[in-house]
Amino acid sequence: MKITGTIVYQDIEGGFWGLAGDDGRKYLPVEGLPAAFQVEGRRVEADLEPADVLSFRMWGRAVRVVAIKPL
Amino acid sequence: MDFITLLTVIAFLLIAVDVSGRDRNPLVMLAGMTLLGIALLSRLFSGGGFFETIIPLFTDVGLSLLLAAAWLAVRKTRAKSGSFFLLGLASLGVAGLGYVGARLLGAPAAQASLLLELGPDDRIEEVAPVLARYGARYERAFPTVSLEADEDLAQVYLVYGDPASFEALTAALRQDAENVDDVALNRTVALYPPVASSPAGATVERRFLENDPLVAEQWGLEAIRGHEAHALLRPMQPARKAVVAIIDTGVDGRHEDVRSAFGKSPGNRDANGHGTHCAGIAGAVTNNGVGVASLNWEGRFVEVTGYPALGAGGAGTLESIAQAVIDAANDGADVISMSLGDVAPTPPRVLVEAVGFALRKGAIVAASAGNADEDAATHFPSNIEGVIAVAAVDQQLKKARFSNTIASLTRPLAAPGVDILSLTPNDTYRTMSGTSMATPAVAGLLGVLRALNPALTAEEAYEILHETGTSVEDSDRVGRVVNAEAAIEAVRAAL
Numbered sequence: 001m002k003i004t005g006t007i008v009y010q011d012i013e014g015g016f017w018g019l020a021g022d023d024g025r026k027y028l029p030v031e032g033l034p035a036a037f038q039v040e041g042r043r044v045e046a047d048l049e050p051a052d053v054l055s056f057r058m059w060g061r062a063v064r065v066v067a068i069k070p071l
Numbered sequence: 072m073d074f075i076t077l078l079t080v081i082a083f084l085l086i087a088v089d090v091s092g093r094d095r096n097p098l099v100m101l102a103g104m105t106l107l108g109i110a111l112l113s114r115l116f117s118g119g120g121f122f123e124t125i126i127p128l129f130t131d132v133g134l135s136l137l138l139a140a141a142w143l144a145v146r147k148t149r150a151k152s153g154s155f156f157l158l159g160l161a162s163l164g165v166a167g168l169g170y171v172g173a174r175l176l177g178a179p180a181a182q183a184s185l186l187l188e189l190g191p192d193d194r195i196e197e198v199a200p201v202l203a204r205y206g207a208r209y210e211r212a213f214p215t216v217s218l219e220a221d222e223d224l225a226q227v228y229l230v231y232g233d234p235a236s237f238e239a240l241t242a243a244l245r246q247d248a249e250n251v252d253d254v255a256l257n258r259t260v261a262l263y264p265p266v267a268s269s270p271a272g273a274t275v276e277r278r279f280l281e282n283d284p285l286v287a288e289q290w291g292l293e294a295i296r297g298h299e300a301h302a303l304l305r306p307m308q309p310a311r312k313a314v315v316a317i318i319d320t321g322v323d324g325r326h327e328d329v330r331s332a333f334g335k336s337p338g339n340r341d342a343n344g345h346g347t348h349c350a351g352i353a354g355a356v357t358n359n360g361v362g363v364a365s366l367n368w369e370g371r372f373v374e375v376t377g378y379p380a381l382g383a384g385g386a387g388t389l390e391s392i393a394q395a396v397i398d399a400a401n402d403g404a405d406v407i408s409m410s411l412g413d414v415a416p417t418p419p420r421v422l423v424e425a426v427g428f429a430l431r432k433g434a435i436v437a438a439s440a441g442n443a444d445e446d447a448a449t450h451f452p453s454n455i456e457g458v459i460a461v462a463a464v465d466q467q468l469k470k471a472r473f474s475n476t477i478a479s480l481t482r483p484l485a486a487p488g489v490d491i492l493s494l495t496p497n498d499t500y501r502t503m504s505g506t507s508m509a510t511p512a513v514a515g516l517l518g519v520l521r522a523l524n525p526a527l528t529a530e531e532a533y534e535i536l537h538e539t540g541t542s543v544e545d546s547d548r549v550g551r552v553v554n555a556e557a558a559i560e561a562v563r564a565a566l
Contacts, residue, residue, distance in 0.1 A: 052389070
């Protein structure tokens with residue numbers, strides 16, 4: 001699925017980066033984000049696929065990032 | 072009537088006797104004035120604030136003057152009686168103004184009080200004789216809450232009296248289990264005073280029961296009345312050690328602050344740190360002169376085990392988690408703590424069945440409510456039937472900004488989950504936030520309860536934690552904050 005959204009840092013569960021989608025959903029990249037995209041507030045377009053995993057982060061929908069680029 | 076009030080009354084009666092003009096004796100006036108001076112000074116230096124001092128002072132003086140006026144009237148000295156009467160009214164007027172001022176400024180109208188909660192069907196008149204015995208007066212704590220709106224809050228009373236008698240009064244009230252659900256000191260909660268509030272260069276030293284060097288940084292322990300719980304546990308012997316299984320990223324079983332309480336388990340290493348953090352909250356060895364404290368006093372009550380269902384990145388599959396639940400149950404876990412989850416329209420069947428298996432094996436299962444600041448109705452495994460769902464509160468005992476709400480779930484509870492200090496691998500420590508941190512706090516307490524009473528069922532354990540929990544502002548969204556002291560007391564009383 002393709003989404004547009006904003007990179008957000010969550011200071012919980014030890015800290016992690018997430019995607020706040022423009023569709024109002026939260027997306028949790030379970031394998032993290034590339035370092036270049038670990039920037040609070042950066043607008044991005046991302047191609048995501050669902051990741052059927054459970055996590056201790058318990059924030060948003062678990063996804064894997066297939067592709068990501070800045071907007 | 073307290074002692075100072077009695078002194079004031081006697082003083083004014085002696086003065087009235089003297090000014091009545093009959094049987095005049097300078098020693099009577101001297102005694103009256105001396106007693107009055109002692110009473111006024113005692114009131115002024117009683118340690119209360121402005122309003123807590125002037126309200127009882129002018130009330131004492133006013134009532135004493137009215138009594139003296141009555142005595143003078145009986146003695147047919149009407150002119151003097153009238154003066155005493157007017158002065159008495161004026162004093163009571165000042166006390167009334169003080170009371171109004173205290174209310175307007177939000178200041179407490181009394182220096183100290185107890186919070187007394189009766190059962191839903193009980194009446195305050197039934198405990199009034201006990202209160203009268205200690206000279207205590209009472210009023211409803213939440214007069215705007217009806218029994219229909221909340222049968223607990225509606226039955227809470229503020230009890231005022233001499234603080235010196237509170238310990239005995241509390242014990243007397245607790246003996247009346249038929250009417251009294253709970254009684255506790257209505258103390259001001261000052262969990263973590265900001266450093267800036269200390270005078271420059273001054274350090275505030277506080278003595279703790281525990282000798283764990285980092286205990287002063289554990290606000291969460293104070294919030295669940297952990298220090299008071301330690302005082303209860305210190306002389307107690309558990310029926311047996313309870314096993315608390317941490318299903319997470321594994322646990323560094325060689326960490327200096329948990330190794331003597333760490334049991335045989337498949338996950339004794341932790342490549343992430345999350346599982347070790349949770350394990351420390353649930354069962355770090357307390358009063359061992361090392362690191363932090365949990366509720367596991369001297370490591371005698373809880374044995375912690377680790378099940379590595381999540382990888383180093385912090386994620387796991389349904390299967391790996393279900394398998395860990397089954398393994399922990401088969402290994403005899405008393406409590407299974409899961410600081411993990413995901414969202415789905417209905418909880419996955421495999422996990423429902425694994426949890427059912429564990430419950431039938433006698434385990435108590437607790438799981439985090441989630442961190443998305445939304446309703447946890449679709450967050451599993453915390454929404455699975457029979458699971459205790461745990462939300463997080465912050466230092467003000469309000470819902471943590473990230474915590475999911477769990478009002479829609481059947482077994483909601485809350486515990487501290489913001490800036491919680493605990494263990495991380497290789498003998499290190501750090502603070503973390505999340506409902507992950509709240510869950511092992513509840514799991515650790517459940518372990519202690521099981522250690523005291525191994526026959527405690529999951530349902531009974533939840534009921535105890537709910538009934539003894541502290542109602543806070545957001546309890547309608549996150550459940551009651553667990554109260555370790557009250558829960559342990561409840562289990563001990565039922566043994």
